[in-house]
Amino acid sequence: xxxxxxxxxxxxxxxxxxxxxxxxxxxxxxxxxxxxxxxxxxxxxxxxxxxxxxxxxxxxxxxxxxxxxxxxxxxxxxxxxxxxxxxxxxxxxxxxxxxxxxxxxxxxxxxxxxxxxxxxxxxxxxxxxxxxxxxxxxxxxxxxxxxxxxxxxxxxxxxxxxxxxxxxxxxxxxxxxxxxxxxxxxxxxxxxxxxxxxxxxxxxxxxxxxxxxxxxxxxxxxxxxxxxxxxxxxxxxxxxxxxxxxxxxxxxxxxxxxxxxxxxxxxxxxxxxxxxxxxxxxxxxxxxxxxxxxxxxxxxxxxxxxxxxxxxxxxxxxxxxxxxxxxxxxxxxxxxxxxxxxxxxxxxxxxxxxxxxxxxxx
Numbered sequence: 001x002x003x004x005x006x007x008x009x010x011x012x013x014x015x016x017x018x019x020x021x022x023x024x025x026x027x028x029x030x031x032x033x034x035x036x037x038x039x040x041x042x043x044x045x046x047x048x049x050x051x052x053x054x055x056x057x058x059x060x061x062x063x064x065x066x067x068x069x070x071x072x073x074x075x076x077x078x079x080x081x082x083x084x085x086x087x088x089x090x091x092x093x094x095x096x097x098x099x100x101x102x103x104x105x106x107x108x109x110x111x112x113x114x115x116x117x118x119x120x121x122x123x124x125x126x127x128x129x130x131x132x133x134x135x136x137x138x139x140x141x142x143x144x145x146x147x148x149x150x151x152x153x154x155x156x157x158x159x160x161x162x163x164x165x166x167x168x169x170x171x172x173x174x175x176x177x178x179x180x181x182x183x184x185x186x187x188x189x190x191x192x193x194x195x196x197x198x199x200x201x202x203x204x205x206x207x208x209x210x211x212x213x214x215x216x217x218x219x220x221x222x223x224x225x226x227x228x229x230x231x232x233x234x235x236x237x238x239x240x241x242x243x244x245x246x247x248x249x250x251x252x253x254x255x256x257x258x259x260x261x262x263x264x265x266x267x268x269x270x271x272x273x274x275x276x277x278x279x280x281x282x283x284x285x286x287x288x289x290x291x292x293x294x295x296x297x298x299x300x301x302x303x304x305x306x307x308x309x310x311x312x313x314x315x316x317x318x319x320x321x322x323x324x325x326x327x328x329x330x331x332x333x334x335x336x337x338x339x340x341x342x343x344x345x346x347x348x349x350x351x352x353x354x355x356x357x358x359x360x361x362x
Contacts, residue, residue, distance in 0.1 A: 001024060001143045001144070001303070002027070002140075002141070002142045002143050002144075003019065003024060003026040003027070003142060003143065003144045003145075003146065004026070004027050004028075004029065004123075004132050004140070004142040004144070004145045004146065005026050005027065005028045005029070005146045005148055006029055006123045006126070006132075006145065006146065006147055006148060006149045006153070006154060006155055007028075007029075007030060007147070007148035007149030007150060007153070007268075007270070008028050008029070008030035008035070008105070008109070008117060008119070009105065009148060009149075009150065009268065009269075010042070010101070010104055010105055010108065010268070011148045011267050011268030011269070011270075012028060012030075012146070012148030012149070012267075012268070013028065013105060013108035013109055013112060014051070014052075014055065014108055015146060015148065015267060016028050016112050016116070016117075017055050017108055017111050017112050018055060020111075020112060020113065021055070021056075025113060025116050026116065026146075027116050027118070027140075027142075028112070028116060028117045028118065029118045029121040029122075029123055029132075029134070030117070030118070030119050030120075030121065031120070031121065031122035031123070031135075031149075032119065032120070033119055033120040034119060035102065035105055035106065035109070035119075039173065039174045039175050039245065039246065039247055040100070040101040040102075040173050040174075040175070040208075040247055041098060041099060041100045041101055041173075041175060041200070041202055041208035042098070042099060042101055042104065042208075043068065043096075043097075043098050043186065043198075043200050043208070044065070044096070044097045044098070044099060044104075045086075045089075045090060045094075045096050045355065045358070046086075046089070046090025046091075046093035046094035046095065046096060046358075046359075047090075047093055047094065047355075047358040047359070048094075049061070049093075049094035049095055049096070049097055050093055050094040053094065055111070056111070057107055057108070057111065060107055060110075061097070061099070061107065064099055064100075064103040064104070064107060065097035065098060065099040065103075066097060066098050066099070066183075066201050066202050066203055067095060067096065067097055067184060068086055068096040068097060068098055068184065068185070068186045068200060068201065069085065069086060069087075069096075069184040069185065070083055070084065070085055070086065070184065070185045070186070071083075071084060071086055071096075071185075071186045071188070072185055072186065072187045072188070073187075073188050073189075073190065074187060074188070074189045074190070074233060075189070075190060075191075076189060076190070076191035076192070076195075076231055076232050076233070077233070078233035078234070078235075081190075083185075086186075089355055090355075092359065093358075093359050096186075098186070098200045098201060098202050098208055099202075100175070100202060100208075121134055121135075122134060122135040123135075123149070123154045123155075124154065125154065125158050126145045126147075126154060126155045126158045126159055126264060127158070127159075128159060128261065128262065128263065128264075129141075129263060130142045130143055130144065130145055130263035130264070132145055142263070143263065143303060144263055144264065144265065144303060144307075145263060145264045145265075146264070146265055146266075146267060147264065147265070147266040147267070147270040147271075148266075148267050148268050148270055149270055150268075150269050150270060151250075151269050151270070153266070153270035155264055155266065155270065156266055156270055156271075159261050159264050160258070160259075160261070160264075160266065168214060168215065168216060169194070169212050169213070169214055169215065170212065170213060170215045170220045170248070170249065170250045171210055171211060171212035171213075171248075171249045172210070172211045172212075172225055172243055172246035172247065172248055172249070173208070173209070173210050173246055173247045173249060174208075174209050174242065174243045174245065174246035174247065175202065175206055175207070175208055175209070176206070176207050176209050176239045176242035176243070177205055177206060177207075177242065178199075178201070178205065178206065178207035178239060179205055180235060182201070183201045183203070183204050184201060185201070186198070186199065186200045186201070187199040189232050189233060189236050191229070191231065191232060193213070193214065193217045194212075194213055194214025194216075194217050195211075195212070195213050195214075195228060195229060195232075196211070196212050196213075197209070197210070197211045197212075197229055197232055197236050197240070198210040198211075198212075199235075199236070199239065207239065209239050209240070209242075209243065209246075211225070211226075211228075211229060211240065211243065211246075213228055215250075220248075225243075225246075226240045226241070226243055258311075259271045259311065259314070260307045260308070260310070260311045262303075262304060262307075263303075265307055265310070271318075317357060317358075320357045
């Protein structure tokens with residue numbers, strides 16, 4: 001069976017590694033000439049860490065990541081609203097970690113046969129019969145083309161024609177120096193008009209920062225976006241001063257739940273780039289892998305039934321993620337008094353409810 005994975009991000013590489021462990025050498029193509037996304041990182045909750053451990057990366061992951069022991073919520077005045085241990089949420093699943101995106105992608109890449117990863121190879125079109133055409137004019141035939149190339153994927157545009165939602169939350173991601181000594185707590189500051197600022201430790205001196213706003217309530221400026229958060233706690237403003245070269249990320253959800261065609265499938269952000277994706281997106285490769293593990297992975301004749309099984313396994317969880325995203329957005333846009341009341345009285349139950357579905361294996 002010939003499989004092409006379009007996109008060498010975390011989802012694409014994780015899928016290629018999962019397939020490699022099943023004896024299938026997928027071809028991975030990536031349009032950029034070299035891996036380089038400085039300034040971005042990802043928080044890996046227990047379910048995401050579990051997937052990476054099942055892929056055999058546990059020891060190396062511990063070397064490149066930083067533990068998150070507590071998750072705390074503050075209001076924009078710096079008042080602590082809640083604090084809970086991550087082990088109370090994920091103890092039966094896995095640890096909670098933060099890791100730079102480059103380090104995680106390099107870890108996955110190092111575990112894959114380098115002969116099957118082609119950088120500087122841009123996919124320009126994919127046909128319904130599985131033929132992939134590249135920017136240089138060459139083409140190849142595959143049994144399956146996997147779209148894993150982010151929020152503007154070629155495979156989705158060519159074969160799925162899925163309509164996109166308008167950007168709701170937009171964000172700015174960057175890595176900053178932080179010498180405050182608070183190295184194991186993830187902090188979420190919540191302000192009015194759907195504003196939030198997440199601080200997640202990467203090391204003793206580095207912190208991953210993610211500032212977000214509801215663009216339907218607060219239009220995102222093209223410059224000086226830090227001014228949207230000037231009323232946030234002092235620590236947040238110090239970190240925001242380092243966000244001049246932050247990555248701008250619009251969170252645009254896909255209005256569909258059909259990611260399968262006879263010779264194509266979408267995964268990761270190519271399928272549904274929701275804000276909640278950082279928590280639930282990592283298990284995508286394992287979901288596909290799990291759908292195939294008791295079946296003949298090498299048989300092209302069984303491809304349609306394998307893809308159908310994958311879709312059935314995935315659709316319930318995706319709908320749950322969509323619902324959770326809406327609930328979280330509703331909470332962030334509530335008046336301050338309501339947010340404070342909910343955060344101080346029901347935090348642990350809210351977190352457990354938010355992540356309960358993700359405790360089960362995908």
